[in-house]
Amino acid sequence: MTVISPTPIPALTVHADPRADVAGYLGRLGLERPARPDVAWLFAAHRAHRERIPYDTLEIHLGRPTTVDPVESIARIVRGGGGYCFHLNGAFGTLLACLGYEVTRHIGDVRGPGPDEDAPGLDINHQVLVVRCEGETWFVDPGLVDAPHEPMPLRAGVSQQGPFTYRLEPWAARAGGWRFVHDVRGVFSSMVFAPEPVSIEAFAAAHRHLSTSPDSGFVRKLTFGRQDERGVDMLRGRVLERLDAAGRTPRILDSQGEWFAVLADVFGLRLPDVDRDARARLWSRVSAAHEQWVAAQTDQVA
Structure with a gap:
């Protein structure tokens, strides 16, 4: 298997936000604050997020408007709620930054099977997190409805997680971009994301x-x-x-x-x-x- 070197992380990173209820968030995850930002804790937090905090579109159907502000999303999580990718990955990225991790946000596009699956453009419908930790770059995403359970190294290759097989590969239509290929049984086919980091405001519209x-x-x-x-x-x-x-x-x-x-x-x-x-x-x-x-x-x- 050809191994692609991890994508370098640009200077724009997610900043710690003093308004974030870090203690409450850790309590919801059932985790202690890490002594340092290491890979072992990143994996534990990702698994806990997937198992304890649901993906949901509930607030829409209750008629309660939300924003992409990570602090707002963290407060809802602490109260026992969840959210979808802009909320969950927005919150998790800020939590990681508050704990000393180097995190960037990226525009993602979740796609189904069809003729437009390889289209070069990006429909902004997903937020992706990339984390640099202990010399490795990680694809981190607790905000997809059914994948993945753990982080994946941001390089070409296959990850077997429980009964599911996932794959990361370079996105041919965008230099430096990546494609996450779902298990054949998943609710979507693939998700592509851009290499450039963006601020949280990029997802507001x-x-x-x-x-x-x-x-x-x-x-x-x-x-x-x-x-x-x-x-x-x-x-x-x-x-x-x-x-x-x-x-x-x-x-x-x-x-x-x-x-x-x-x-x-x-x-x-x-x-x-x-x-x-x-x-x-x-x-x-x-x-x-x-x-x-x-x-x-x-x-x-x-």
Whole structure:
């Protein structure tokens, strides 16, 4: 296998933010503050993030606007919530910077299989973290719905993590860029990202679109994800699915009580700040979207 030298890290790095609730964040992860910024702690924190803090688009469907401010995202995590990539990777990047890690943010584009998968342009729909630690450069991403469970060295090669096989390769369309290739069973095909570091503000416009536009998949369907070393739990609308070495195990949730119990038991979201009326409205919205999805599937078969 040809080994590509790690991409040099430019001078623009994520800065520590004194407003961040580092102690609360570490408590949510179940970790002590590291004595120094080393690779072992980076791996432990990445695994804990994937296992304890869910990927979710819940705030959109509750009608509660959010921003890409990492401190805001950290506060929501500390309160028991989650978020999607702009929130999770935004928060994690700032936490790492507060602990002395050298971190940069990069524009990413999550892609599905199709004719445009190798397109040279970038649709800003993902935030990527790159971390320089102990002489190695790492691809770090707890903000993807179902991958990866641990950091990957930022060089061409394959990573076997539990039942899943991931790959990193140079992105041919962009000098210095990279492509993350998902396991064939993943919910997306690949994700490309640019080599240039950017500030958190680079994601603000994309976040506004993804969280408000009726064309956004985040607005159309409520999604949750949580990953452990053996597989991934995902809830999309009313369809709960476990993906692991045994394959896919889907189950449709039939009642409001069952749906909220899954949020609490599988994804750790107990929602103490969502009252009974708000829960009823949320369930009604999820059910309506589910019925539309079922009708669409029926039309495709007919």
